[in-house]
Amino acid sequence: MPTSAKKGVREKKRYGDVSLCVCVCVCTRLQVDWKFVQRFLSIQKVLFPSWTNQSVVMFGTLLVVTLTEQLIIYQVGVLPSQFYMVLADKDYAAFSNLVILALLLILLNSTLKSLDQYICSQMYVGWRRTLTESLHADYFRGRVYYTLNVLREDIDNPDQRISQDAERLCKQMSSMASRLIVSPFTLSYYTYQCFHSTGWIGPVSIFGYFVVGTISNKMLMGPIVHTLFEQEKLEGDFRFKHMQIRVNAESAAFFRAGKVEHMRTDRRLQALLDTQKLLMNKELWLYIGVNTFDYLGGFLSYIIIAIPIFTGLYDDLTPGELSALISRNAFVCIYLINGFSQLIDLSTTLSDVAGYTHRIGELREVMADILRRQCDYDPASGDDYDFDSDFQVHAGPSDTAFVLDRLSYRSPGSDELLVEELSLKIGQGRHLLVVGNTGTGKTSLLRVLNRLWEADSGFVQMTTCFGPRGILFLPQKPYLTDGTLREQVIYPLKDIYPAAGLVDDERIFQFLELAGVSSLVKRTGGLDKKVDWNWYDVLSPGEMQRLCFARLFYLQPKYAVLDEATSALTEEAEGQLYRLCKQLGMTLISLGHRSSLEKYHDLSLRLCGGGRWELTSLREAGSSSQVIEDTSF
Ligand SMILES: Nc1ncnc2c1ncn2[C@@H]1O[C@H](COP(=O)(O)OP(=O)(O)OP(=O)(O)O)[C@@H](O)[C@H]1O
Numbered sequence: 001m002p003t004s005a006k007k008g009v010r011e012k013k014r015y016g017d018v019s020l021c022v023c024v025c026v027c028t029r030l031q032v033d034w035k036f037v038q039r040f041l042s043i044q045k046v047l048f049p050s051w052t053n054q055s056v057v058m059f060g061t062l063l064v065v066t067l068t069e070q071l072i073i074y075q076v077g078v079l080p081s082q083f084y085m086v087l088a089d090k091d092y093a094a095f096s097n098l099v100i101l102a103l104l105l106i107l108l109n110s111t112l113k114s115l116d117q118y119i120c121s122q123m124y125v126g127w128r129r130t131l132t133e134s135l136h137a138d139y140f141r142g143r144v145y146y147t148l149n150v151l152r153e154d155i156d157n158p159d160q161r162i163s164q165d166a167e168r169l170c171k172q173m174s175s176m177a178s179r180l181i182v183s184p185f186t187l188s189y190y191t192y193q194c195f196h197s198t199g200w201i202g203p204v205s206i207f208g209y210f211v212v213g214t215i216s217n218k219m220l221m222g223p224i225v226h227t228l229f230e231q232e233k234l235e236g237d238f239r240f241k242h243m244q245i246r247v248n249a250e251s252a253a254f255f256r257a258g259k260v261e262h263m264r265t266d267r268r269l270q271a272l273l274d275t276q277k278l279l280m281n282k283e284l285w286l287y288i289g290v291n292t293f294d295y296l297g298g299f300l301s302y303i304i305i306a307i308p309i310f311t312g313l314y315d316d317l318t319p320g321e322l323s324a325l326i327s328r329n330a331f332v333c334i335y336l337i338n339g340f341s342q343l344i345d346l347s348t349t350l351s352d353v354a355g356y357t358h359r360i361g362e363l364r365e366v367m368a369d370i371l372r373r374q375c376d377y378d379p380a381s382g383d384d385y386d387f388d389s390d391f392q393v394h395a396g397p398s399d400t401a402f403v404l405d406r407l408s409y410r411s412p413g414s415d416e417l418l419v420e421e422l423s424l425k426i427g428q429g430r431h432l433l434v435v436g437n438t439g440t441g442k443t444s445l446l447r448v449l450n451r452l453w454e455a456d457s458g459f460v461q462m463t464t465c466f467g468p469r470g471i472l473f474l475p476q477k478p479y480l481t482d483g484t485l486r487e488q489v490i491y492p493l494k495d496i497y498p499a500a501g502l503v504d505d506e507r508i509f510q511f512l513e514l515a516g517v518s519s520l521v522k523r524t525g526g527l528d529k530k531v532d533w534n535w536y537d538v539l540s541p542g543e544m545q546r547l548c549f550a551r552l553f554y555l556q557p558k559y560a561v562l563d564e565a566t567s568a569l570t571e572e573a574e575g576q577l578y579r580l581c582k583q584l585g586m587t588l589i590s591l592g593h594r595s596s597l598e599k600y601h602d603l604s605l606r607l608c609g610g611g612r613w614e615l616t617s618l619r620e621a622g623s624s625s626q627v628i629e630d631t632s633f
Contacts, residue, residue, distance in 0.1 A: 032218070032225060032354045039361025040353075043169075046134045047127050055126055059181070062119045066182040069112040070189075076105050077335060081328040088320030116178050124174035128167055135162045135360070138367040146452055147370045151412055154366065157236030161363045165232060169356035172349050179342055190336035194304075197329045202304045206333070209300060210340040213293045217347040220286040227279045228355035234272040241268045247536070283348070290345055297341045301333035400463045401471055401559040401587065402426040402449055407458035408611070409441070409448045417456060418444050420611030428558065431588040433597055433618070436607030442591045443476060443563055445607070464558060468493070472557035474565045476591075478544035480535040485512075485520055486527040488535065488547060489554050508554060514580055515550035516573065517543055541568035549577050553584060560586045564593070571596045 048055050079102050086094040139145050139162065148158050194202040245252060245261055252261055305326060308314060314322055406421045418441030426432055434442050447453040448460060450473060464470040481491050489508050508527060512518045520543075524531050539547065545568050552560055560581055566574040571594070578600040581588055590597055598604065598618050606614045 032221060032350065035361075036225075036354050036357055039364075040357050042364065043131065043357060043360060047130055055123065055130070058119055058123050058126065059177070062116065062123070062178055063181050065112055065116050065119060066178050067185060069109065069116060070182055070186050072105055072109045072112060073335075076102070076109055077331040078328055079105070081324040081331070084324040084327055085320060088318075088323070120174045120178055123177060124170050127170040127173065131166045131170060131360070132162060135166060135363065135367075138364065138371065141371060142374050143452060144367050144370050144374070147374070148367065151453075152366060152370065155363060156233045157240065158363055160232070160236030160239065161359050164235075165356045165359045169353060169360060172353045172356065176346055176349050176353070179346065183339060183343060187336070187339050190332055190339060193332040194336050197325075197332060198304050198308055201307055202333060203336070205300065205304060206336055206340060209293075209297070209337070210344070213289075213340070213344045214347075216289055217286065217293075217344055220282075220289050221347055221351045224279065224282050224286060224351040225354045225358070227275065227282055228352060229358055231272070231275045231279050232355065232359055234268070234275050238265075238268045238272045241265050250537075286348060286351070290348060293344050294341050297337035298334065301330055301337055304333050305329045399428045400425055401428070401589070403459075403461045403463055404449075405459040407448070407460050408456040409444060409453065410456050411441070411444060412453070417611040419607060419613055421458065422613055424605070424615065426559075426587075426589060428587050430603060431582075431601040432590070432603045432605060433601035434589070434591045434605045434607065435593065437609060440607040440609045442607055446473060446561060446563060446591070449561075468555040468557050470557060471559040471561060472552065472555055473561045474548050474552060474563060476563040476565075476567075478541075478548045480539070480544060480547070482535075484528050484530060485524045489527075489551055491551060493555070508550075511550045511553040512547075514553060515546045515577065517546045517550060520547070542573075545569060546573075546577075549581075552586075553580065556584050557586060560588055562588060562590045562592075564591055567592070575600075 048059075050056070079098070082098055083095075086098055139148070139158070145158075148155065191203045191206075194206065241264065245265070252258075309322075309326075314325060317325060402425070404422055404424045404426075406423055408417050408420045408422070410417045422445075434445060436442050444453065448455050449462065450466075451462075462471065466472075479491075480488055483491075486508060489511065505527060509518065509521065512520060521527065536544075545565060548565065566577060569577070574594075574596065578588070578597075582600070588600065590601065602617065602619045604616045604618050606616065608614060
């Protein structure tokens, strides 16, 4: 971020399944400046990683095509002067040949132009793929997507930056490419031709005209980049509001929230449209500047040509020769001015490119920063953890899952410790229940154990690997991915284990049955039948929790961390599922409020708020529980 940037005030709310980040005010000043150049170049490094890259080959092909196109355009451009000559001489044979030549050149020209457009479109698709894949690579590495969406407050709508802004940047760059690529060649060639016809006065006045045009457009463009940036952010916020309603339609409907949501959504729309209007007002001045320079350009060519004519340079020519010469000179001057005008016209596209470049550049910088910090904090997060390959490797015997030593943690942005100096070893076969009032930091303990949050002080170590052979977490909100029933069950494995086919199918059917959701096979039409519904819309909360247990049975980790995983089920169903987990050899670490959970656990960790905690054995002689002083088991 530029040093002049003032941090926006962000309002963060959690709504159902999605967390909503709204930038109330971002006063960042973004322009076509050095920061833009740096960000633009770093994006170019992604798009053109090596000289043999496909984008470079396409760019080279585009250069050849556009240069050939320019040669043909020059030939077409001087045709009128040749027509003047043959018509003045009444030379019928030459006229016929000229007509045939004109037809051929025009055909060739239009073919090359179409090819030029085709290559630009291909480049756009290629660039979009490369840029989006590179953003995805960072976004999904380690826990960047979590930190970016939940913890970082300095970046709005990362989803929109990846899906929409990257697309628009590539589109605008591809529309600029063919014009920019050929400019140095055409400008040099036509400058030479113009100098040849008019002397120094022609190129100097055209160049001066270009400099004035560039300076005034740069001034008009300044405020546009920032407003475009702001407009894109509001566009993302507006879309997010609709997504929020789509995801939580049922909850909103129970509240009869149509009116209030209508008002709030309209408010987002209003903010977006106001900014769009502001952008258009600012663009109006840029358009006036650009169009004035376009028309002045056409007019300037006649002034330049008039100078050698009025100074008598061409007095010895016949009227036919003079007409041909004026026509040819007019073409050369107009084309040179046109070349410069096109560069000025590009300023409107450049202001868009600058806006998108800043948004994507900022995202890349923040993701790189998150990755750096993440690796400092948790070196393992730098490696691309592969759930699937880990599943194939036996993690080896490990009788402890976590070791905590004088661990203290707090929630982000809070001064108060949730838990202070907690020492605990979570070992195999000793089932732990974590209880405590709302907001005392139960789920936060899992966040710290899973390294989503940094500890305030103390030591925490996960001594068993994460994954099916080690530790698995079932979060409070059941997570269902998009895909088939099989993909839900084997998630987060990408591939079927141990091998595709009947054996695996049998296991899945059996675990669905044990989890009490075998009816889903019929509803979906089979394990591999693609469903066109959103799983969250059609399953009840209890079914979702049961499906997550089927997943747990399938993966059979050594340690299962269950965060209120049975809150939507009856105590009877809860008992069945817990007993099954134990029969399958899992050690349970559960979070919950129900006292009925106690009978499935050996230890109870009570978080009392204000940093205090208490560890109690639930299996001591006699029925009464006993506070434990020694916390290593
Ligand atoms: N991303 C976040 N940023 C800031 N504060 C957070 C964040 N997530 C949770 N908190 C806060 O941290 C505190 C502990 O939250 P936590 O989710 O651990 O509560 P809990 O004990 O699991 O409660 P519950 O029983 O309701 O699940 C709460 O005050 C919560 O508001």
